Amino acid sequence: MRTTAEGAWRDQLSDPCRVPVETVLASDSPRLAGVDDEHARVLAESGAVLPPIVIHRATRRVVDGMHRLQAAVLRGEDTIEARYFDGSDRDAFVLAVELNTAHGLPLCSADRAAAAERILESHPEWSDRAVSAVAGLSAKAVGAIRRKVLVEGHDVPARIGRDGRTRPLNSAAGRRRASELIAADPRASLRKIADQAGLSPGTVRDVRERMRRGEDPVPSALRTGRPAVGDADGHHRPQPFQLPSRSSGRDAAVMLEALVNDPSLRLTENGRHLLRLLSTHAISRERRARIIESVPPHAVATVSEVARECASAWEDIARQLTTPQRLGGVHRETER
Structure with a gap:
C-alpha cells in the first residue's frame, strides 16, 4: 500500500x-x-x-x-x-x-x-x-x-505497513527462519533474507549479530512471552505478571531483574523511580567490601550514620509492604 x-x-x-x-x-x-x-x-x-x-x-x-x-x-x-x-x-x-x-x-x-x-x-x-x-x-x-x-x-498474525510489506506481530518464527537462511547462505544480503523471512532488514541484522555472538536469534522476551488468558466472555486479557517465589539465599540481582521486567513498575513514574533506587542499592558482597575499604578514616562515622538512616528507611518500606493488608491485596490479585 x-x-x-x-x-x-x-x-x-x-x-x-x-x-x-x-x-x-x-x-x-x-x-x-x-x-x-x-x-x-x-x-x-x-x-x-x-x-x-x-x-x-x-x-x-x-x-x-x-x-x-x-x-x-x-x-x-x-x-x-x-x-x-x-x-x-x-x-x-x-x-x-x-x-x-x-x-x-x-x-x-x-x-x-x-x-x-x-x-x-x-x-x-x-x-x-x-x-x-x-x-x-x-x-x-x-x-x-x-x-x-x-x-x-x-x-x-501479521500486519501490512505503509510500505506494503507484511510483517508478523510476533517475529519469533521469522527470526528462526532468518537464522536458517543466514546459516545456509552467510553472504546473502539483509534485504534478500528480510524478503524471504518476512522481517525488516534491521531485524535480520540483529539476528545476524546474535548469531555471530553465539546467542539465540530470538530475544528472551519473544521466547518467553506469556500466553493470553480467556475471560468469561471468551475475550482475551494479559496474564498478570508474577514475581518468582522467594527462597533463602536468593540473589538480589535476580529478584531485581524480575522487578525490572514487571510492566506495572517500569511503565509508571513512581515505579521507575523505585527501580532506579533499588538498582543503586543492590550491591554485591564483593562491591560492598571494596566500598568499605575506600572510606577514609575521617569519614567512617558519618558514612556509617548515613548508611544506617538509609537502611532504616528501606526497612520501614519493607515493613509497610508486608503488612497483612498489603499481602492480602497481593493474594487477591494472584487469585484473579
Whole structure:
C-alpha cells in the first residue's frame, strides 16, 4: 500500500469521462454531517472548472466529490466529469477517506476517528501507521481506536505497513527462519533474507549479530512471552505478571531483574523511580567490601550514620509492604 491516493489506486481509476448527473448516486461519505450546502454553493458560484469526481463503478456511488456534484446540479449541468474506481466496496471507502483528507473541505477530527474505526474493522491487517496515513490521525490515536473496537476474531498474525510489506506481530518464527537462511547462505544480503523471512532488514541484522555472538536469534522476551488468558466472555486479557517465589539465599540481582521486567513498575513514574533506587542499592558482597575499604578514616562515622538512616528507611518500606493488608491485596490479585 502506497501512501498517496493517486499512487495507491492509479491502476484502478479510469480516465476522465462525462457522466450523466442523474445516474450518479449519493456517496457512502466519511463526513458524519453529510454535504455542506454552503460549501457546494460557493463552488457553484465560483465558475471554476472543477476536478473530476470519483465514482465506484460497481455501485454508481460517489467516492469523492459530493460537493462538486451538488455544485454541478446548482449550475444546471446535466453531465459531470468523472473517473470510475474499479476496486472493492471496502477499498472505495478507504479511497474516499484518503482523497477527502488530502484535498477539498477538510474532514473534522470526529470524521477522521470514525473513518479510522471503520477502516480497522474492514482492514484489520493494516498497521496503525498505514491507517493513520489514510485517516490523517497519529499512529498512537489509531492504536487506541484499535484496542477499543477490535475484539476476538479480528486477530491477525501479521500486519501490512505503509510500505506494503507484511510483517508478523510476533517475529519469533521469522527470526528462526532468518537464522536458517543466514546459516545456509552467510553472504546473502539483509534485504534478500528480510524478503524471504518476512522481517525488516534491521531485524535480520540483529539476528545476524546474535548469531555471530553465539546467542539465540530470538530475544528472551519473544521466547518467553506469556500466553493470553480467556475471560468469561471468551475475550482475551494479559496474564498478570508474577514475581518468582522467594527462597533463602536468593540473589538480589535476580529478584531485581524480575522487578525490572514487571510492566506495572517500569511503565509508571513512581515505579521507575523505585527501580532506579533499588538498582543503586543492590550491591554485591564483593562491591560492598571494596566500598568499605575506600572510606577514609575521617569519614567512617558519618558514612556509617548515613548508611544506617538509609537502611532504616528501606526497612520501614519493607515493613509497610508486608503488612497483612498489603499481602492480602497481593493474594487477591494472584487469585484473579
